Amino acid sequence: MNIKVHSVRIDADKDLNSFIQERVDKLELFYDRIVGSEVFLRMDGASKTDDKVVEIRMSIPGKELFAKKQGKSFEEATDLAVDALRRQLKKRKQKAQSKKSEPF
Template identity: 55%
Template sequence: MNIQIHSVRFDADKKLLNFVSGKVKKLLQYSDDIIGAEVFLRLDKAQDADNKITEIKLDIPRSPLFARKQNKTFEEATNHAVDALKKQITKQKEKIRGV
């Protein structure tokens, strides 16, 4: 799986990039059809503490999946986005199987 990580309005350190990459790679356990992933780590202009945004787009042949989560840290936002994608993958598999 090809993973592209983009940091917007800041420079992400290697530790954060490795964390995000590891979490996204774990999605392969739920679907072998994932071709690639594009991740955007953004800093929101808002002054509140929840200004870290993680957006993940998965390239899957039938229909791409997308999740966007906002939280206090990029790690928390990434965890929530990955959890949302796990649910989407499960729903997509059920729909395909006709369950």
């Protein structure tokens, strides 16, 4: 899977990038047809505590999934966004499997 990490007005270090790569790569365990992902890291000035924002846009055949989460750190927000995408992927996979098992 192709993963692109974009840092908007912040400098993401190598450790953060590898953390994000690792977490997003694990989503392939739940759905093996993922084409690619884009991750956007932002700082939200409106909130004092949960000011780190992570947006993940994931492409799969026929659809694009999206999750946006805030947290106290980019790692926390990444975990929340990946959990949201995992739920979406499981739901998508269950729908596809139920369509295959339906009689004509």
